[in-house]
Amino acid sequence: MKKAKLTDVAKRAKVSNSTVSQYINGRFDYMSKETQLRIRAAVKELDYTPNHIARSLKSTKTQTIGVIVRDITGFDTSQTIRGVDDFCKANQYNAFIYNTDFNPETEAQSLAALYQMGVDGIIIAGSGKNTALINEYIEKGMPIVHFQIEYDGLEKNLVLSDYRKAAFEATSYLISLGHSRICFFTQSFTNVKSRYERFLGYKDALTAHAIAFDDALVQYWHRETGFEVSPKALLAEENPPTAMFSQHLAITTELLAYLNQENIAIPTDVSLIGFDDIPMAEFFKVPITVVKQEPYIIGKEAAKVLFEVMKNKGEHAQKLLISCSLTKRASCAPVKALS
Structure with missing residues (x-):
């Protein structure tokens, strides 16, 4: 027909x-x-x-945007995408989703594909490895908004959680329970401002409560190789940490698996706070206290900023910080209760 x-x-x-x-x-x-x-x-x-293609050629707009994420299966990422999509639908736009699996080459290919498709703008949670390329697309006139994570050289048009304040409040909560030896589990700070902001919040809380900073309590985790120093070895030291503060969901889940395998009890042996909520965490044997972000709000706000940039490309850059909340559960206990 x-x-x-x-x-x-x-x-x-x-x-x-x-x-x-x-x-x-x-x-x-x-x-x-x-x-x-x-x-x-x-x-x-x-x-x-x-015929939307023909219409877009006449109007120079495609009524589409691109969204590039590092892991589409992530709990927070999926909620962020939903926020973006709901905002787009309300404004008669469609969103194309690209997943990179943390691969900078895949990210670069995704950017090129979306640019060639003629999308009206892009929202990205990037790898930090394509800064020059992203800035090239911006120079060509492509509106781009970043979310979730901030890198050196990509400091404009961002929608992020207020990481520093959230880390300050979480650390302060542990201190209020009597903890002064708080191990800060993180990934490398190099080039990643968002991770460094969390570290600064942790240090701010220590300073505010007159607790000396101990560099040995900052421990690193790598996506490919895991913990640089085993948590068991840290707890076996002469002056061990009494609490652990994990900065990423992947770190928290690996830490939980490790502690369970080593029969290290939470919070009897060590208290634990994780950054990012864990699906169904309230049903765990020991429900985990977490810093909860607002990914759906971040998604809607990122889309809103992008639409503003698409409409007024000459406007000044924006940076929105979305507040987090601390969900207190059973994984934290006062120091005096520790054996």
Whole structure:
């Protein structure tokens, strides 16, 4: 069956081509209700589908954006995508989702594909390895907004959690329970401002409570190789940490598995706070205290900022910080209760 054209709809509805075009684009201001009903009926009878590619060539807009994420299966990431998608749907836009699996090459390919498709803008949680490339696309006129994570050289048009404040509050909570030996588990800070902001929040809390900073209590985890120093070895030291503060969901889950394997009890042997909520954490044998971000809000706000940039490309750069909350559960106990 031959696909219906706009001219076929106009002929069936007995109106001009431009009137049908106005109807398709939602411009009803000077169109009678009767005319709208005739066009709607013709569209349905002919099963007419607008040619969005042709429309975009005329209007220079595709009514689409791209979203690039590092791990589409992540709990917070999926909620962020939902926030973006809901905002887009409310504004008659579609979102194309690209997953990179933390691979900078895949990220670069995703950026190129979206640029070639002619999307009107891009929202990205990047790897930090394509800074020059991203800035090239921005120079070419592509509106780009970053979310989740901030890197050196990519400091404009960002929507992030208020990491420093959240880390300060979580650390302060542990201190209020009597902990002064708090192990800070993180990934490398190099080039990653978001991770460093959490570290600064941790240090701020120590300073605010007159606790000396101990560099040995900052421990690193790598996605490929795990912990640089085993948590068991840390707890076996002469002056061991009494609490652990994990900065990433992947670190927290690996830490939980490790402690369980080594029969290290939470919070009897060590208290634990994780950054990012864990799905169904309240049903764990020992529910985990977490810093909870607001990924859905971050997604909606990132989309909102992108739309503002797409509309007014000359406007000044924005940086929005979204507050986190501390969800207190059973994984933290006062020091005096520790054996």
